[in-house]
Each structure stands twice: as C-alpha cells, then as structure tokens.
Amino acid sequence: MTDSYNPSEIDKKWQRKWEEDGLYESPDDDPRPKWYFLTMLPYTSGDLHIGHWYPMAPSDVAARYKRMQGYNVLFPMGFDAFGLPAENAAIKQQIHPYKWTMDNIQRMRQQLKSMGAMFDWRREASSCDPEYYRWTQWWFLKFYEKGLAYRAKAPANWCPSCQTVLANEQVLPSGDCERCGTPVSRRDLEQWFFRITNYADELLDHSQIQWPERVVTMQKNWIGRSEGVEIAFGLDVPGVEEKDIRVFTTRPDTVYGVTFMVLAPEHPLVEKLTTPDRRAEVEAYVEQARRLSEIQRLSTEKEKTGVFTGSYCKNLLSGQEVALWVADYALLTYGTGIVMGVPAHDHRDLDFAKKYGLPIITVIAPPGWQGEELTEAYVEQGTMVNSGPFDGTPSDQGYHAVADYVESKGWGGRKVGYRLRDWLISRQRYWGCPIPIVYCDRCGTVPVPEEDLPVLLPEDAEFKPTGESPLASHQGFVNTTCPRCQGPARRETDTMDTFMDSNWYFIRYLSPHYDEGPVDPALAKKWLPVDQYTGGAEHAVMHLLYARFFWKVARDLGMLPGDEPFLRLFNQGHIAVERAKMSKSRGNVITPDEYVDRLGADTVRCYLMFMGPWEHGGEWDDSGIFGIHRWLNRVWGLILGGAPTDGADAEAAHQLRHVTHKTIRRVTEDMERFRFNTMLAALMEFSNSLAKARESGAVDAGAWQEAVETLLLLMAPSAPHLSEELWARLGKPYSIHQQPWPKWDEELAKEEEITLVVQVNGKVRDRLQVPADIDEERAKELALASQRVQAHIEGKQIQRVIYVPGKLVNVVVR
C-alpha cells in the first residue's frame, strides 16, 4: 500500500528545499536565451485574496513552462505601494501609511510564497521604498530636462466643505462628496503635466508588439487621431484684444453652414466675450457646468444646454455674423475648446440649434436633394450647396478646396487633432512620490539636483480628517533652500500619480538595490524588454499607454533598448463575488489560505485554471474544487500504484504511446495559447486513460514508464509540489522543474482512424469509422452506401455531394 497524498506536508517540504537551493533565482550570467515573464504587481491592500492568485498562478505556470523549454526565465514580483487607500487608512485608523503598507507587504509576501510560485524574491521592489522612489524622482527630472514636464492650470474635484481635493472615486455618482455629501465643484490648480501628446503618433503604432487586437483598438480610439482643419473666425468685440477665434473641424466642407459657435464653459475667452447683460446667466451656467463630470457632459442622451454670451464673430468665408454661445458639450481639452455649430450636418449641433431656435442651413446636399428641409442631420458626404464659390463641389473634394482656400488666406490650415490629452501627474496627496521641484522667489521653478535625491516624505506628517494635504501643511517639508541661490524657497507639495511608479517597476526589478541609476545598464541590456506581460484588461489604456510612453522617452534618453516595453500581452479576467470585484471594503474577500491549508496549493492553482478560459475570469464558486483535489489524489495513486507489466501486446503498447504523445501535443499547444482549462482537461483525460490501461490487466513496461513520467512533466508547471514529490518517489533526479519539456513524436501522435460524419442536407445521419488517409472517392462511396443515409435520400434526387477531407460528407438532395 502507498501512503496518501498529504499536500500540507509536501508543499512546505519542497518550498523550503527550493528556497534553500535558490532553484528559482534567475542567473544574470546564463548562456540560455532569456525570457522576461512579467505579471502585474499587486497593490498593497493587505488582503491577498483568491482574486490575486487568479492572475498570478497561471502566470507562474506559463513561466515554469518556458523554463522547462530551455529559457532562462525571469519571473519577478513586487508591490505597488503608494496610493490613496493607505492615506485613507491613516486618517481613519491613525496608522501611518508607511506602517500600514509595510505590514500589508509582509503579510502578502508570505501568502504569495504559499502559492509555490517561481518568483525570484531577490528582485522584489516596492514603489514606496526611498531606494525606489529616489529613481522615480530621477526620471521626473529627466522628463523635465527634456521639456516633457510642464505646469499648467487644470481642474481638480474640490469639496468646499472638506476644503480638499477629491479623487474621482471619492465623488458619488450624484456629484456629491462621499464623506460629507456636499456638491463637489471643480477648481483650477497649477499642476504638472507630461507631454505624452508629443508621442501620440508613435503610440498609435503597435506594429512591433503582439497584443490582443481589442487592446490595440482601445488605445487607438483613446488616442483618437483625426485630421482636420483649424479655421479662424473674425472677432471684433470692444475691449477684447484677440482679433479671431479658432475652431478645429474635421468637416471644413460644412463651414458655410455654421450658424453658431460653442465655447467650452471653462474657456478663458468666455469671460471676455460675455456682454454685461448676459453676465449673470453665463456665470451661473459656467458654475453649473463645473459640477458635471465629463461622462455626464458628453452623454448624447443628455439634453443639450447652453447660454448666449451676447457677442458675435464673423465667418470669414461667408461673411455671416455668428452668435457665440457657451455650452458644456464643448470640451476645453479637445481641439481649441471651441466648436463650430453646423446644425444641418451634425447631430449634437442640430439638437442644440433646435432647442435654442438657431438657424439651420443645409450646405451638403444628399443625393437627389430638391431643396427640402432635412428632418435629420445629414452627416454623410454629398454636394456642397449654399457655399458661395464652392457650390457644386463634392464634399470630399470640398474638404481640400476649403482647406486650401483657408490656408491661402492665412485663416488657418490643416492640423491633426488628438483626443489624447497630456498626462496630468500631480496629486494633492501625501502617500505618493514627491515631485522634486523647488519654487524660489528669485530663481523661479528649480529642479532638485540629482545628488540631493530622494526628496523624502516626512515621517511625522499629520493625517487629519480635514483633508488638508499633510505635505502642504508640514512646515519642515515645505520650507527649504533654493538649490541654485541658497535663498529661502518652497517645495512642491504635490506627489506623482501612482501610474508613474508602475511605469518602470519592471525595470527596477532587474537591480532593485542598484544605487548609481534606476537600473544597472548591463542588466537592462540583458533582460529588457519584457517578453510576456500578463494583467487585467482594466489596464488596457491608461497604464499600458503611459508605460509605453515612458519607455519611449527612456529610449530617447539612451537608457533602454528597443521601442516597446512589452512585446506580448495577455489580459486575464477577474474573479468576482456576487458580481462584484473582490475587495476589503466590500467585505467579499475570499482568501486562498484555508483552501491551501486543507487541499494544498496545487489544488488551488489548478482549480483557478480549470474554472474557464483565463481571459474570462468568473464568479467564485468552490463547489468544483474537490473535483480537482480528487484528480490529484488519483494521479498520486496512479503513479505510485504502478501497473502489471507483462502480457501486453504490441497494439496496446502502441495505443498507450499514441495517447501519451497526443497529450504532449495538446498540452503544449494549450500552454502556448494560455488555455489552461483545456490543458488540464487533456491531462485528466490522459490520467483517465492510464487508469483504464492499468485496469486492462497488462501494460507494456516501457510505454507505461514513458506515460507516467510524461504525465508528471506535463503537470509540473501546474502542480509543482505534487509532481516534484512523485518525481522523487519514482527515483528520478531532482528537480523535475529542471527537466526539459517533453516533445511529441508526430508519427505516434497522429490519428490512424477518424470519424467520418455523413450528413444529408446538413443534418448528421451517420458516423463512420474510417482510415485517416481515406480519399474523397472512397469516402463518398461509403457515405452513399450507408443504410441510414439511404433512408434519407430514398426517392430524392442527389444534387451534389460535398466532401471535407478528414471531416465529413454532405449529401445535398431535393
């Protein structure tokens, strides 16, 4: 008799041994080809739950597979440690964010280790570590030196009652402050931006990376490149120095149809253009617009609103006077912040014109148009009408004709517009990376010299529920001396967006303690870029776009090789509980710990993979986990129970080898595609057929040995503890994780017989077992000879017979 599978014992035993032996330390000097496998790092929320294992365990499996394939695999882990929740905890529980975060990291690291992953813990990095954020600040200085960092006014959510800036997350859907219920407004603050728009065109190019098509599409839409024309309209308003206002349009051919102009409520010209009699109304409208979120403002369902400023501009092409309105559907951040209103040919403009009784002039005639009034906005191409000298021009040509004319007159010209905006990196918070800038009355804005980095977060900051930024009120932090003139100066008190930290964590992993730069250049050259990145689709746009931008800037600084940080990307899904994401605040956290204690890490790892396709994620339901556990137990018994090894015939031996090699192929192909659920199904089928073979009473000794060893090798990435234990018990050399991945023999794996499906008019009527190499003539012959087929074609006329090699015959009758 064999002893039974005892995961709690063998998990610990092997984890200890692997750690002692440094089995998973990826050598920096290794001749094997490198493979950098990166999975997104967790935020240090302190509740490492099954939702964290879901992305990590299969990543570990894929990384282990690559390693067995002969790559020198780097699979690091770290912690995304700056952010809002730590600061909230500080305010609520009076725990310092540093302590809160470090305690969480400590706990999460232990939980992660229980998974049995091949993380190289020597490479661990945490973004809140001064050793890390010193270099985040260094990068900021490089951006600043390159002219990619600048300051400008930008709105932030402002709670007038709490006297504080709120994150979007802290504003309720109603637009009220989540803490006190006061309506939140927007207030303009001087903030730091990165010029990501300088790289917009390069970011649109995904040709060097293998990413899911949907992520590429989302990024392209996010960047939103559109070609258009900027057109000046004449302005002659007493007391206003600007003599024209400019709009960006993708439809210059409709310019004769402009009947009004719309300025974004935040536009600086609004105040100047508003006539005294309109002032009260305009100010009230602007104030109201500042309360709406961008999503609300842009909703095409929301009724259009706006107010007239009292001023006019002049359409230089038509000579028409055009009323200047303020409306919240114009966004300051897109184009020039001013939209030309062409109600006849734009849905939103039409809604607006109808509501406020503004004129509607048709300037693009649909085919066959007889001058009748259009009931809907006509947004397609047509023929220009009511357009002075351009009448009769097809609108696609009109685009260029108007653009040329505008350019020749010096009234504007062709331009490319982007939906993408520069990246606002300032956050009015404590728990983030301080922006290394000093403001001096004499010298102005002065970067902190590199040798003075890091600008440390003061440890004795106070966290008051008033919401006042702990850095801004910390005199010891704020007051400093100017690095240039040594005079009194003030520090920047904003910290950086945490996306700045996550832009380069995978670079820091390579040499987390290197202190002569953000990364040891030799290691950057050796390991970068990342070969495979895995993480949630929620990062499809922001993180992944910012990180690409960051990389390109670093490349231009000569710091990094190649044009892209992540060559391949896979987005896994998420585990939900009662349809909600797992989180401490929702109180729906499922920890892996109790499952690991009872059933072992391998069961939990495999169950997460078996739930469904990795990219789908799913609702947590543990009812199937025992099925996986039973399977691992059966494998245990199967391997240790041996098999009667005499009296097997050659055919049985061949069958066993066929199944073995077919399984190697299936598992390998599924590994390549990250289809872990079907990979495990293939392994289960394999172990089931081994059990059947044993039951038959006799198996070929050689074929059996090959089969069980193959089973263990194929299972090694998924169930690393169990397979290591059984490998050792078979007397095979340590470690199974250093063995090469099995290769299949195409001859053995191929099917000798196939099921030929026979259809009549597309309906399955028979299935025939035939040799795999059957030819078309013979297949059709057999199909028509089938009695079941005969019954369905009797008395009917055969029109044609369709043959799909290796698959089916379809008899079409009438």
Add this chain to the structure above:
RNA sequence: GCCGAAGUGGCGGAAUUGGUAGACGCGGCAGACUCAAAAUCUGCUGAGGGGCAACCCUCGUGCCGGUUCGACUCCGGCCUUCGGCACCA
C-alpha cells in the same frame, strides 16, 4: 452616453480555419464496497417525442432577421452583463 468585450445543459465550461454541439469537471440519479456512514469505484445524465430493444425522430448555443450544402462560429439589427472613460489601482 462613448470605446472595448462577453452570452452554449441544473452549474463552470469544450468545439484550433464555416463542418459530429455539450470534451473535461461539478452537481444529480442508480449501482458496487460497508453493519451503517464517509471515502473510493462503475454506469447514466440537454429538452421533447417514438420504440420491447439495439435505436430512431424533432428541437436546441441571449433575441429577431440574413448569407451558406452546412452557422455557437460570418453579416445586419436588438437585449443583458462586464471592463475603461483620464485623481481607485
């Protein structure tokens, strides 16, 4: 609202290129073992109908329509759910 996805038995899911719908597992039912239970093992298990039976027929992949010899797969239109929408990470 806009952008991007997903929807298949009682449940999770499978079906690599338009070609056998339901692999694998859970649950359920029946049986074996047992004094009994647990564990384990074996068989059956989409719905409806027919047949003593081996089997046979019809329907069936969110909904409506289309293309095709043939559609879970392609096209058009909807519905629902999920991710993102620039200060959650």
